[in-house]
Amino acid sequence: MESFVPFALNALTLISILLIVSIGLAIIFGLMNVINLAHGEFITIGAFTLVAIQAVGGSFWLALLAAPAVGYAIGFALEKTLVVRVYRNPLHAILVTWGLSLIIQQVIQLIFGPAPQRVVGPFPGFVTIAGANYPAYRLFLIGFALSVFVGVILLFKKSRFGLDLRASIQSTEMASVMGVNADRINAQAFAFGAALAALAGVLLAPLTAVTAYMGINYLARSFFVVLVGGAGSISGVAAGSGIIGGLETALSYQIPATVAQALVLILAIVILRFRPRGILPS
Amino acid sequence: MLRVSQLTAAYGSAQVLNGVDLELGHKEIVALLGRNGMGKTTLMKSLMAIVPVSGGRVRLGERDITGLRTHEIAKSGVGYVPQGRGIFDKLTVEENLRMGMRALPNGAGGVPEFLYEQFPILRERRAQVAGTLSGGQKQQLAISRALCSNPKVLLLDEPSEGVQPNIVQELGVFLRGLVDRHDIAVLIVEQNLELVHQTADRFDIMVKGRIVHSGANSELDDQGMLQRFLSV
Numbered sequence: 020m021e022s023f024v025p026f027a028l029n030a031l032t033l034i035s036i037l038l039i040v041s042i043g044l045a046i047i048f049g050l051m052n053v054i055n056l057a058h059g060e061f062i063t064i065g066a067f068t069l070v071a072i073q074a075v076g077g078s079f080w081l082a083l084l085a086a087p088a089v090g091y092a093i094g095f096a097l098e099k100t101l102v103v104r105v106y107r108n109p110l111h112a113i114l115v116t117w118g119l120s121l122i123i124q125q126v127i128q129l130i131f132g133p134a135p136q137r138v139v140g141p142f143p144g145f146v147t148i149a150g151a152n153y154p155a156y157r158l159f160l161i162g163f164a165l166s167v168f169v170g171v172i173l174l175f176k177k178s179r180f181g182l183d184l185r186a187s188i189q190s191t192e193m194a195s196v197m198g199v200n201a202d203r204i205n206a207q208a209f210a211f212g213a214a215l216a217a218l219a220g221v222l223l224a225p226l227t228a229v230t231a232y233m234g235i236n237y238l239a240r241s242f243f244v245v246l247v248g249g250a251g252s253i254s255g256v257a258a259g260s261g262i263i264g265g266l267e268t269a270l271s272y273q274i275p276a277t278v279a280q281a282l283v284l285i286l287a288i289v290i291l292r293f294r295p296r297g298i299l300p301s
Numbered sequence: 302m303l304r305v306s307q308l309t310a311a312y313g314s315a316q317v318l319n320g321v322d323l324e325l326g327h328k329e330i331v332a333l334l335g336r337n338g339m340g341k342t343t344l345m346k347s348l349m350a351i352v353p354v355s356g357g358r359v360r361l362g363e364r365d366i367t368g369l370r371t372h373e374i375a376k377s378g379v380g381y382v383p384q385g386r387g388i389f390d391k392l393t394v395e396e397n398l399r400m401g402m403r404a405l406p407n408g409a410g411g412v413p414e415f416l417y418e419q420f421p422i423l424r425e426r427r428a429q430v431a432g433t434l435s436g437g438q439k440q441q442l443a444i445s446r447a448l449c450s451n452p453k454v455l456l457l458d459e460p461s462e463g464v465q466p467n468i469v470q471e472l473g474v475f476l477r478g479l480v481d482r483h484d485i486a487v488l489i490v491e492q493n494l495e496l497v498h499q500t501a502d503r504f505d506i507m508v509k510g511r512i513v514h515s516g517a518n519s520e521l522d523d524q525g526m527l528q529r530f531l532s533v
Binding site for chain 1: 349351370371372375376381383387389390391392396399400401403404405408409446450
């Protein structure tokens, strides 16, 4: 029991981060059939928003508000100027978003330098749960990320934006026959996904080395979350995050973390071999 | 209401519409007939700018809507029910109807009561996922959805396809009542001549991307004419 609680909480930390990172990727993939290889960089952008805000004396909470706004603005601008031109050709989309990812990494490194940045989380203490000490910040992260996930589900189910998005994912053509501006919904969806990734970046930053390359790690994982879960469905994202995050945490108790990551990705490939459309396809 | 002149459209290098001239009067139902592959569906798609128009003009009332984008055409007052109906299968019946209101000036509103009166099943099943409806119910939903935005022109592509005969009959009665009571004109592509007979005021026949013959409904009994333009 004493070792199970920290394990479960560690798994939940990774799962909840994967949830909000992957949702953005799943929306973009479901809507535009574009694999956004720059998605991880929005995590980095979020983390560096925290770095910049703390450098000028701002608080973690301010960054938690500002990062999604920064992610949204940059995502929106990039969609309008660049990504919109490559939707029709998946190969172009891969190349363009990959190039974009390299450029963002280098720009961040030029501004902030190669050394890992230090950021400070809002809760330094520990909480005792069932006899185990656990960092308070991680508990906050899990609760906050899960609430964001629930909020996103409600937004999809209840709001006009959500309805337009779900309709467009099924058929962009019919949605525009109804009067939905496809360009606008695409840009909003792309920017929304970027905002969520940036939010995840702020949440992650106190737990990890904040460098210009921190997003790469999460791109591969969330990409597999989307594929394993099933593209374009929220329940798929939840299932995928649970499997990838849970397994990776479990394995990294026994073997080195990098090997664990590799094993999980191999397993994901095996799952896809037998369920090519994912576990819960839309 | 709708005036199409010299409309041309192509898929790549294959010209499908070769200068279509067509008029749809106020409160009029016009049937568009023709064999498969003559360009009827393409005409509807190019009226909605789903297939790009390469030449010609489209006027809706006093407004030139040539070159507008699909969502702008929807907002200008054209409702469209494609072949296969275009229902959002994973959305509920009610969500489908709400999508139908996007073309209203403020993008939202209530379902017109006459639709629920005509098709009570849509009210009963409003919380149900639309993919579970039968073919006939889906067609009712698709037409109702197109009417939610109170369009001036309704384009219907093969509404009788995959729908059982008694529902087709009902559909005909509904369309007649619709133009009698509302300010709307209907252009209907249909293979089912009985439905055309029952609903249309007149018809146009399309051959190879052009209207080659127009006639009043009474002419539909002319076997020679039907033989010449429609038999395969």
